[in-house]
Amino acid sequence: MRRAWPALLLALLTGCSVASGATSTVVTLVVGYQSKTINTVTAGTLLRAQGYLEQRLSALGRRTGKTYRVEWQDYSTGAPITAQMVAGKIDIGSMGDFPMLINASRTQEFGDGRTALISATGYNLHGALNMVVVPVGSSAHSLGDLRGKRISSSIGSAGNGTTVRALTGVGVDPDSDVQMINQDPAVGASALRAGAVDALGQFVAWPGQLVFAGQARLLYDGAALNLPTWHGVVVRQKYASAQPDVVQAFLQAQLDATAYLNAHPMEAALKVAAATGLAPEVVYLYNGPNGLVTFDPTLRPDLISALQKDIPFLRSIGGIKGLDLSSFVDRSALAKLSVPAPHRPSNAGEVWFVGGSATVTASSPDSLLRLIRDSGRKVRAAYVDDALTGTRWFADKSFWVYDNGLHPFDVETEARSYVSAHPGSRIVDYPTAVRLA
Structure with a gap:
């Protein structure tokens, strides 16, 4: 695989598309996104569905007298977005931490092809994405x-x-x-x-x-x-220099999408599901208030530190060559905006009942299972936090351990380790866990 990296990455740095840019009165912004990578929805799927970017650019146009046109390009991974950015065909793209670093490394090899990291979309500080x-x-x-x-x-x-x-x-x-x-x-x-x-x-x-x-x-x-994993927004520096107001409008629109997602998590999940074909229950697992993803555009120090730790690993497998991270991270555009701190309500689990327009929360795994058992209602999805890592997962897909109470684990090895360390405990299946709660 190490031998395959350089050749694969070189092959990705090809392709063609309609070039972005501007005439005297028309400015084009090409946005590369990953519709099904749903921790980027505030810079992609949800942003597009809500029309926030077009609204912000329309307001900008009323001030400048120019017309702003957005071209959306959907990809399955970050690698082809990087390829198109290197070729000058995508202006703003969202991608994960490893693709971001590859993007920075590749574009720093070219004089005017450099890119800058300007915001985060979603993250999980432990790596559960x-x-x-x-x-x-x-x-x-x-x-x-x-x-x-x-x-x-x-x-x-x-x-x-x-x-x-x-x-x-x-x-x-x-x-x-x-x-x-x-x-x-x-x-x-x-x-x-x-x-x-x-x-x-x-x-x-x-x-x-x-x-x-x-x-x-x-x-x-x-x-x-236990290493942060996250996605962020990258812009071509040449485009940002030529169109700073457009980049500012994009970040404002991203904040609009983030605020909507946090205020209306169920509605946002349904919109993303409709746009992507993903199950709404899966989207909510990741994008709900206590889901696996925290949506916050701030370029937090711990996220940047995680990138720094990724660099030696990527070098070791031939993924990147030289990289100046300090010249890649640019907090200046986001610093001009008011970014609210993310709010994550605390609960041990949630149940989405059939016919329900909102989930019902539970304070503990046992109470979650009792709620399911005693409600008499059909369940669309139930979510519970892993007892070791805190990763939110599907309750009926978890491995449950009975030990003077019930402890959910999302993988079997965790459950078996717990049982080995706690004599008398035992793994039970989900129906048994519901009965024992």
Whole structure:
């Protein structure tokens, strides 16, 4: 896989599109986004669906007398967005942490092709947005069981970075001990369902979608690495210099989308689901008030620190060459705006009942299960926090341990470790957990 990185990345730095730019009265902004990477929705799917960017640019046009045109380009991963930015064909793009660094490294090789990181979209400080899943009936119960197996992943993506790090951490060489197959997320998901690969290492929302549909089982939660994973917004510096008001309008529109998502989480989830074809229950798992993603455009120090820690790893596998991170991170545009602090209400779980327009919260895993049992209502989805990592997951897909109370774990290895450390405890299935609550 290390040998494949340079060739793959070089191949991605090609392509053609309608060039962006401006005439005397018409200014074009080309936005590259990933519709199904739903922790970028405030700079992509939801932003587009709500029309906030067009509204902000229309207001700008009334002040400048110019016409602003937005061209949206949807991609499955961040790599082709980088390729188009290098070619000067995309002006603003959203992508994950690993693709961001590759973007910075590649564009810094060109005099006027440099890019700048101007905002974050969504993050998880523990890394739970990247996961490894296997077929439901797989014989693999830990990462070590994947030795000799075929793993689908998008090389150069945040999900691939987590997969490689996780395998390395348990003594599995990603180059020689497994067969890493470079595939787009949708292709990899199909390959997993067809039995063409043995595991899928991907980013939000593919693991959740497959598990919710009963097509996969969670094998590894990226939160075990305890390293922040996040997505952000990158702009071509040449475009930002020529059109600073447009970049400012984009960030204002991103704040509009963030405020809407936080104020109307259920409605936002339904809109994103309608635009992407993802299950609403999966979108809400990630984008709900206590979901896996925290939406906050601030370029927090801990997020930038995480990028700094990623650089040596990317160098070691041939993903990047030189990189000046300080010249890539640009907080100046966002600093001109008032950015509210993210608000995350605290609860141990939620139930989305059929016919309900909002979820019902619970204060503990036991109370969540009692609520489900005693309501007499049909459940669309129930969400509960992992007892070890805090990762929110589907209650009926979790591994439950009974030990003077019920403890949910999103992966089997965590549950078995708990049982080993607590004599007398035992793993129970979900229906039994509901009965015992």
